Amino acid sequence: VIDLDERLAWFETDILPHQGALRARLKGMVSSIADVDDVLSETLVRAYAADDWSAIANGKHYMFRIARNILIDAARRNGIVSFGFVADMESLQEDRSTEMGLSARDRLRHAGRIIDNLPLQCGRVFVLRRVHEHSLGEIAVEMGLSISTVEKHLARAVMLLAKGVAEIEEWGVERERRGVEQPVGAR
């Protein structure tokens, strides 16, 4: 259990915050959004499963290296190793950018917008639990729902928030690089 807690904490602190940067880089290299999602998901899974996770000094570089290896394996399988691809892989390997996307304050502001746009009951349950710290039982009474239904709404809110945050992180990185308009989902 200690290993599980520590590994999760490391993953949440050293790996997940860089997923937006990796996604933004992959978009320029991988042909379709579905592929970007696949490469990113596989990268995160491999990073989490690393045997030597506690010895990894730079989570971002580690994650980028995993993504590079995944792309190289895929290219070899498909026989599409071009000069351009090799150059892309070298730049991914040597990525030393320090962009972290949004500040904590910006993240919180965007998270607030996501919550404002949640389905009505999901949003209400989330705010009552997270902001006003009501118990699930209290929320159930207040909203005239079963505790099980309250749990479902809260879980859905958490899931939608997580998805929205992932997209916003990517947008933050791109904004830092190029200065782009705010994404529709974050308005």
Added chain:
Amino acid sequence: LSSQLVLDEQAARHFVTLLGDVEPAQRHAIEQWISLDPRHAVAFAWARSAWQLTEGLRDIDGQKS
């Protein structure tokens, strides 16, 4: 539903369960689920990170009222 969506929902449900008063056996079962597959752990980490991100909402709400 895609398998990823099902997994994300399951991870979020487990995370929400752990927010409440949980029997040791139930906590253990969830920890086993997380440990069973790195994909489970990643989905759980997403849920927990999203929750932690909103920690400051309480302060903002306090400032508003």
